[in-house]
Amino acid sequence: MTGILDQRILLLGISFLTSLQSTKVLSEWKKCGDRECETAMSRVQATTDYLGPDCRYLNFKTGEEIMVYSKLSRKNENLWTGSKGKDFGYFPKDAVKVEEVFISEEVEVLTKEADFLCLHGDKYTFE
Helix, strand or coil, X not given: CHHHHHHHHHHHHHHHHHHHHCCCCCCCXXXXXXXXXXXXCEEEEECCCECCCCCCECCECCCCEEEEEEEEECXXXXXXEEEECCXXXXXXXXXXXXEEECCCCXXXXXXXXXXXXXXXXXXXXXX
């Protein structure tokens, strides 16, 4: 009985730590094509398969096209945000190559809590 209780406590702890990690603010600043970050900045093609660490990240396979909407700046310049079909999320810029640039002048704006939203089942989790 004590063993089962210990396992449940361990699983609860792991679940809590994973939840904290998945709502972590990745950067306080981002660069966009407009102040609302609604305009696609570029079209890129995946040069490698990528599987992100949590639901905030965009998963893709080599050769897939991704539309880029923002690029984290200052703290995490290696992460961009984009979409592939209905999927949207962060991905490392070194996993893609730029195919077409739509916006050449980038605007730096503060990130929002919603930028780091992670959907767990039926609820949204914020930091």
